[in-house]
Amino acid sequence: MAMASRTYNDAIDALNTLQTPYAVIEARRKAGIRPDAASVREMRGYLARIGYSPKDLDRLNIVHVAGTKGKGSTCAFVDSILSRYQRSGKGPKKIGLFTSPHLIAVRERIRINSTPLSEELFAKYFFEVWDRLEANSSVASDMVAPGSKPIYARYLTLMSFHVFLSEDVEACVYETGIGGEYDATNVVERPVATGITTLGIDHVFVLGDTVDKIAWHKAGIMKRGSPAFTIEQVPEADKVLRDRAVEKGVDLTVLGVDPRLEGVNIRPDALFQKKNASLAIALAEAALKRLNPSFERNPERLPQEFIEGLEQVVWRGRCEVKSEDRVIWHVDGAHTVDSLKMAARWFAGECAARPDGGPKVLIFNQQGRSEAVGFLEGLCNTIKKADPTGKGFEHVIFCTNVTYAATGYKRDFVNHQYNPEDIQKMTQQKLFAEKWSSLDPSANVMLIPSIEEAINKARELAESAGGPQWQALITGSLHLVGGALGILERADAL
Ligand SMILES: Nc1ncnc2c1ncn2[C@@H]1O[C@H](COP(=O)(O)OP(=O)(O)OP(=O)(O)O)[C@@H](O)[C@H]1O
Ligand SMILES: [Mg+2]
Numbered sequence: 001m002a003m004a005s006r007t008y009n010d011a012i013d014a015l016n017t018l019q020t021p022y023a024v025i026e027a028r029r030k031a032g033i034r035p036d037a038a039s040v041r042e043m044r045g046y047l048a049r050i051g052y053s054p055k056d057l058d059r060l061n062i063v064h065v066a067g068t069k070g071k072g073s074t075c076a077f078v079d080s081i082l083s084r085y086q087r088s089g090k091g092p093k094k095i096g097l098f099t100s101p102h103l104i105a106v107r108e109r110i111r112i113n114s115t116p117l118s119e120e121l122f123a124k125y126f127f128e129v130w131d132r133l134e135a136n137s138s139v140a141s142d143m144v145a146p147g148s149k150p151i152y153a154r155y156l157t158l159m160s161f162h163v164f165l166s167e168d169v170e171a172c173v174y175e176t177g178i179g180g181e182y183d184a185t186n187v188v189e190r191p192v193a194t195g196i197t198t199l200g201i202d203h204v205f206v207l208g209d210t211v212d213k214i215a216w217h218k219a220g221i222m223k224r225g226s227p228a229f230t231i232e233q234v235p236e237a238d239k240v241l242r243d244r245a246v247e248k249g250v251d252l253t254v255l256g257v258d259p260r261l262e263g264v265n266i267r268p269d270a271l272f273q274k275k276n277a278s279l280a281i282a283l284a285e286a287a288l289k290r291l292n293p294s295f296e297r298n299p300e301r302l303p304q305e306f307i308e309g310l311e312q313v314v315w316r317g318r319c320e321v322k323s324e325d326r327v328i329w330h331v332d333g334a335h336t337v338d339s340l341k342m343a344a345r346w347f348a349g350e351c352a353a354r355p356d357g358g359p360k361v362l363i364f365n366q367q368g369r370s371e372a373v374g375f376l377e378g379l380c381n382t383i384k385k386a387d388p389t390g391k392g393f394e395h396v397i398f399c400t401n402v403t404y405a406a407t408g409y410k411r412d413f414v415n416h417q418y419n420p421e422d423i424q425k426m427t428q429q430k431l432f433a434e435k436w437s438s439l440d441p442s443a444n445v446m447l448i449p450s451i452e453e454a455i456n457k458a459r460e461l462a463e464s465a466g467g468p469q470w471q472a473l474i475t476g477s478l479h480l481v482g483g484a485l486g487i488l489e490r491a492d493a494l
């Protein structure tokens, strides 16, 4: 692709061409083609094309995190703890953080010292990788097809290595994309530590439909010579993790909630988050030990840097509250059965603390996952049960992930992986609406095409009703939540 102009927007447009189109995804699904070891071999080939070997990645001192839920939160905790050591002059001078998916803009997936890469630097590194891939298009052709480019998520992973190596980052925290064994990030051979967060069911087509199959994939990031940590898991998952650790000769520690968290203000104040925090503590301790041999773990209490790092972490789009004149918005990007239960409990708790609050409104979407209809029952029942009057959501809005009514998607959210016709016809949302009406016939169920219009609808209803502030929950998809935050903050929110 010849490109005269090389702005951030040009980079995002070029990146979007690397998305696997919906038709190809469907064809693969039908043929039963799943990622396998070829994906990591391919990443090694691309690394060679941009001038690196997997050994170069050792310089980055990577903490590698896999899991079904809580990866991003755990990574953010580790990053935040390391950054406190940096400030006190006892930690790495530059810290990299690689997470997915993005909430508001693609560039937030690659951070240095907790700050998303600037648009300028993103564009610069994006096109450097692009040019190197083209200039060396036949290098390592035994590993990867000549002239090819990595698909979207793999391109960003590749680019992150180039960014962090070019910027002399001294420690990095990496979140896996999907799974572990065959994930693009698993090109990392010598991490400083690996962590596996809570396991559950997600990405069934790629990873399998039972938690033991899923655990097998996630365990693929554990590496001999690097300490591995996980938190208590359901027995089937626990067994697979332990068996694979033995097979690989890895020292795996299974952690309970860290008793040193007593008195530390973890938000939200929920067990799942304390588990994420406990895992993050162990990972940060392992990383600090590796970076600074004089670092000593204190088994009695957490150092101040840990406490501040945990209490002051910023991880957007998870359990966020925004109060407006007429509506209190609760925003959470949960999008699996288990995480939606957590989000529902959190919202129920917030409402219970406000017994005089107004009617409850739900804005929900989950695009492209047919099983998402099954997410609704738990959400509906949790809210009903938690309310002493038995009232659930009085108004329920299903919308698409299209950001704006007039201008459509923000560029960073263009997604070719979904069937455009389904979005146009709101096929998925109609299924949600039918299901909800059967779960709660008294709810006012609405179908609204864009996020902007859905938010405005809730505002209008609350405005015309008067009375106490309404209580809204926006959940089901990170794209929905990212778009909603941009609208609620009337800005790009980054
Ligand atoms: N340990 C956990 N167990 C269950 N739910 C969790 C856990 N940690 C976080 N969640 C829920 O999952 C949502 C997503 O959290 P987070 O971004 O940390 O996960 P992730 O593993 O990075 O997810 P993704 O698959 O989207 O990358 C949060 O909003 C929260 O409600
Ligand atoms: Mg996921």
Ligand SMILES: [Mg+2]
Binding pocket: 071, 072, 099, 100, 101, 175
């Ligand atoms: Mg994530």
